Amino acid sequence: MDARNELHIAITNLFTAPEQCADGESTAVPDTTTLKNLDHARNGADLEHHCLPEQLPAAAGILEGQGLMLESITAVDWIEQQEFEVFYDFIHTDVANYRVVLRCTISRIQAELPSLCSVFPAANWHEREVFDFFGIHFNSHPDLTRILLPEDADFYPLRKDYMP
Amino acid sequence: MNLPRPQHYEETFVLNLGPQHPATHGVLRIKVTMDGEYVVKAEPVLGYIHRMHEKIAEQGNFAQFMPYTARMDYLHALAFNHGYCLVVERAAGIEVPERAEYIRVITVELNRIASHLLWWAAFLLDLGGFTPLLYAFDDREQILDLLERITGSRLTYCYFRFGGVCTDVDDEFISGTRAFITRLRKRLPTMYHSLVTGNIILIKRIKDIGIISREQCRLYGASGPVARGSGIDFDVRKHEPYSVYPELDFDIPVYPDGDSMARYMVRMDEIEQSLRIIEQALDKLPDGPIIAAKVPKNLKPEAGAFYAAVETARGSLGHRLICDGSKNPYRLKLRSPTFCNLSLYAEVAEGMMIADALAFLGSLDLVIPEIDR
Numbered sequence: 001m002d003a004r005n006e007l008h009i010a011i012t013n014l015f016t017a018p019e020q021c022a023d024g025e026s027t028a029v030p031d032t033t034t035l036k037n038l039d040h041a042r043n044g045a046d047l048e049h050h051c052l053p054e055q056l057p058a059a060a061g062i063l064e065g066q067g068l069m070l071e072s073i074t075a076v077d078w079i080e081q082q083e084f085e086v087f088y089d090f091i092h093t094d095v096a097n098y099r100v101v102l103r104c105t106i107s108r109i110q111a112e113l114p115s116l117c118s119v120f121p122a123a124n125w126h127e128r129e130v131f132d133f134f135g136i137h138f139n140s141h142p143d144l145t146r147i148l149l150p151e152d153a154d155f156y157p158l159r160k161d162y163m164p
Numbered sequence: 165m166n167l168p169r170p171q172h173y174e175e176t177f178v179l180n181l182g183p184q185h186p187a188t189h190g191v192l193r194i195k196v197t198m199d200g201e202y203v204v205k206a207e208p209v210l211g212y213i214h215r216m217h218e219k220i221a222e223q224g225n226f227a228q229f230m231p232y233t234a235r236m237d238y239l240h241a242l243a244f245n246h247g248y249c250l251v252v253e254r255a256a257g258i259e260v261p262e263r264a265e266y267i268r269v270i271t272v273e274l275n276r277i278a279s280h281l282l283w284w285a286a287f288l289l290d291l292g293g294f295t296p297l298l299y300a301f302d303d304r305e306q307i308l309d310l311l312e313r314i315t316g317s318r319l320t321y322c323y324f325r326f327g328g329v330c331t332d333v334d335d336e337f338i339s340g341t342r343a344f345i346t347r348l349r350k351r352l353p354t355m356y357h358s359l360v361t362g363n364i365i366l367i368k369r370i371k372d373i374g375i376i377s378r379e380q381c382r383l384y385g386a387s388g389p390v391a392r393g394s395g396i397d398f399d400v401r402k403h404e405p406y407s408v409y410p411e412l413d414f415d416i417p418v419y420p421d422g423d424s425m426a427r428y429m430v431r432m433d434e435i436e437q438s439l440r441i442i443e444q445a446l447d448k449l450p451d452g453p454i455i456a457a458k459v460p461k462n463l464k465p466e467a468g469a470f471y472a473a474v475e476t477a478r479g480s481l482g483h484r485l486i487c488d489g490s491k492n493p494y495r496l497k498l499r500s501p502t503f504c505n506l507s508l509y510a511e512v513a514e515g516m517m518i519a520d521a522l523a524f525l526g527s528l529d530l531v532i533p534e535i536d537r
Contacts, residue, residue, distance in 0.1 A: 044254060044471030069382045071473075072499035076486050087484060089471060089499070093382055093391070093398045097405075099471065122385035125507045133218070148211040148536055157219050158495075164219075 003095045007066060008046065011100065014062045015049055038101075045089070045099040052104070053113050059102055060088070060119045068092050068100060070116070073126035075134045079160040082108045084136055088116075106136070115141040133158040176204050179518075183212045189286055190532030194509075194525075196518070203521050206513040208506055214536040221496040226252050226463045227326070229493070234320040236500065237534040239279040242272045242311075243476035245324040250406060251472035251483040252326050255465035263452040264328035265408045270341065270445045271311060271323065273438040277348070278307040279477035280431045280438075283529045287428070288360060290526040291369050299355050306344050313337055326463065328455030338446060345439050352436065361432065370424035374524030376512055377422060384508040388479025388501050389434070390528060392418045393426035400475035412444045424527035431477075431529070462491045478502050478529055500534045 015035055034050040051059050060070070068090040076085045088102040106113060115138040116123035127138040128147040135156035138144055146153060155162055182193035191212035197205040217236065221229045233248045234241035246268060253260065260268075285300035308318045314333055315323040323329055360366060381391045391398050399416045401409045417433035419426035467489040473482045479501025486495040505528050513521045 042254070043469065044251070044473070064383075067382070069385050071385055071480065071482055071504075072484065072497065074484055074495070074497035074499075076495045087469070087497075089482065089484065091404075091473075091480075093396050096403045099404075101469075101471070120385070121383050121511070122504060122507060125503065146211075148214040150211070157216055158222075 004098050007092065007095050007098060011047060011062065011066055014066075015059065040097060040099070045101045046097075047100045048103060049100065050103045050105070053106060056088075056102065056104055057114050057116060057119060060116045063090050063100055063102075064119050066092070067094060068098075070120040070122045070126070073116075073123060073130055075130050075136055075158075077108070077134065077158065077160045079108070084108055084111055084134060086113060086130065086136065111136040112139060113137070114139050115144075117141055132156075135159065175199065183209075186290075189530060192506075192530060192532050192535070196521070198518065201517045201519075203513050203516050203518060206510050206521065208509055211536055213533050215533075217537045218496055218498065221493050223492070225491045226256075226465075226493060227461070229496070230324070231320075231322040234322055235533065236498070236537055237476060237478070237481075237531050238319055239282055239531055240272075240275055240477040241319065241321045242268075242275040242323060243474055243481060245321060246272055246407075247472060247474040247476075247481045247483050249324045249326055250474060251470055251485045252463065252465070254472050255468065255470045255485055255487055256326065256463050257465075258327045258456055258459055260328055260407075261453045261456060262408070262450050264454045264456075266445050266449045267329050267333055267454065268324065269407055269409065269412070270333070270442050270449075271315070271329075273441045273445075274307050274311060274341070275321075276477045277435050277438050278304045278311075280435050281307075283431060283477070284356070284360075287526040287529075288366075291366065291523060293360070293366070296356075296360050299351070299359075303348055303351065306340075306347070310337060310340050310344065313340070325455055325459075327459040328453070330455070332454050333449075338449075341442060341446060345443055348435070348439060352432075356432065361428075367425065369523055370428060370527065372421075373424045373520045374512055374516070374527060375422045376508060380508055380511070384511075385504040386479070386508060387504065388476070388529075389427050389430040390479065390505045392416065392430045394422040395420035398480075400473045400480050404473055406472070406474060408445070409441075411448070412441050414441050414444075424524055427527045427529075464489065464491050473499075476501060478531065478534070479505060498537055500537060502528070502530050503535045506530060506535060 036048040038045050038048050040046050071089045071091050074087050084106050086104045090100040092098040127141055130136050131144050132146045132149050176197050176199045179196045179198050181196055183191040193209040195207040196203055217232055233244040237244050281300040281304045285297040288296040312318050314331055314337055315321045376394050378394050381394045381396055397418050402416055414437045417430050419429050465487045467487050470485045473480050482499035484497040488494040
């Protein structure tokens with residue numbers, strides 16, 4: 001068994017372990033339907049994990065512990081469903097060809113997520129960018145200000161209902 | 165090495181570096197809090213050349229975004245062409261003919277050398293050496309002439325198409341590229357390494373300056389020569405092989421020191437490796453079509469989420485594409501390498517002397533339009 005398979009099994013086990021739901025009230029029985037194996041050649045990733053907002057820091061902590069690095073954070077505005085979906089892309093720096101995606105769906109009205117800055121310092125700028133473009137708030141972010149747009153901008157350009 | 169750093173700062177002042185400062189190579193602004201010659205806090209301020217390419221991508225169809233890709237990293241534009249093509253081809257399931265893949269690799273690698281040469285020239289200019297610029301631009305000019313011959317432009321190329329490339333290479337391009345390989349191989353040790361790399365002034369200026377640890381690189385998501393200069397063997401061309409890179413024999417230069425000298429050496433060695441790649445690709449260049457047959461004008465990939473990464477001269481460039489089955493990209497996110505590489509600047513530059521902080525900034529090889537997108 002090669003390193004890639006070992007890593008895949010380790011991460012899958014950690015994700016499905018019951019202690020991941022730290023707040024107790026989530027689920028007593030781990031929900032494995034949120035995990036999906038992907039075809040790298042087709043989708044460009046190997047493992048996809050749909051998690052709840054409160055599970056995000058723990059899930060990112062698991063990936064950090066396994067030696068992955070955070071490559072990017074981005075969001076999608078599903079305006080018909082009145083939802084934002086946030087994508088977190090991770091890659092392993094030593095084990096070749098291994099990518100993990102965390103996906104998290106939140107309401108468009110109350111767009112809030114926990115910040116990952118304490119786990120990955122890289123999240124700082126990426127989360128600022130998502131805040132800048134979509135207006136999603138990252139709780140306990142050290143400096144959630146506009147990064148690419150002017151500081152006095154009063155719009156979120158990548159929301160689908162924004163028209164220039 | 166730095167002089168001993170003061171334990172506490174008594175009187176500080178704020179210095180604005182940029183957005184029109186020559187050492188930032190564009191419109192980057194760094195708000196530096198200084199105590200005398202020492203940097204207390206450095207805070208990059210971005211967005212001066214922000215153009216919202218990601219919204220532009222949503223407005224048009226897939227092919228219409230192609231020319232914009234080259235306007236981001238204008239020094240390694242073909243890699244951005246390649247990255248965008250890769251993710252769209254993945255989403256739409258387009259197969260690329262082998263000859264087109266080889267032409268892509270040859271042109272991308274030529275462009276990578278041009279990018280490294282320009283970085284080398286500008287970096288040394290930052291440090292006060294003017295002459296190297298003239299040598300580097302002489303060689304870079306040869307590459308631009310070669311690329312102009314087949315792509316039609318000199319800087320912001322729009323050469324790749326979904327499923328291949330738009331024009332074929334001719335014999336003159338091939339012989340010209342072979343002549344260029346011989347020429348640069350001869351000039352690298354004499355003009356580049358003897359004149360500059362071994363120069364004591366350069367070594368004093370960049371050795372042990374701006375040390376980034378392996379762990380810092382990983383936590384900040386650094387890639388490219390910055391990560392490889394810190395001992396991380398991470399290059400998308402080997403790590404997540406795409407195109408015909410697996411069929412070519414080349415090495416990934418890795419230096420463990422993590423200082424500006426290590427990043428310098430990684431880029432210089434990469435020039436040699438790129439020459440090796442081009443030489444092999446020219447030898448192996450097969451006959452055949454240069455573009456896949458029957459690629460529809462208006463692509464309509466099925467709904468889904470796709471990711472594709474390529475290695476640019478500055479690091480791992482990722483495209484995250486979300487399709488909803490229509491003829492426009494529903495969402496296209498560009499993960500630009502220098503955005504992440506610059507995010508560790510604040511932490512590392514703290515406590516440096518201002519002249520070292522500028523040398524460190526130059527060693528990161530920043531292209532501002534790519535950070536701001």
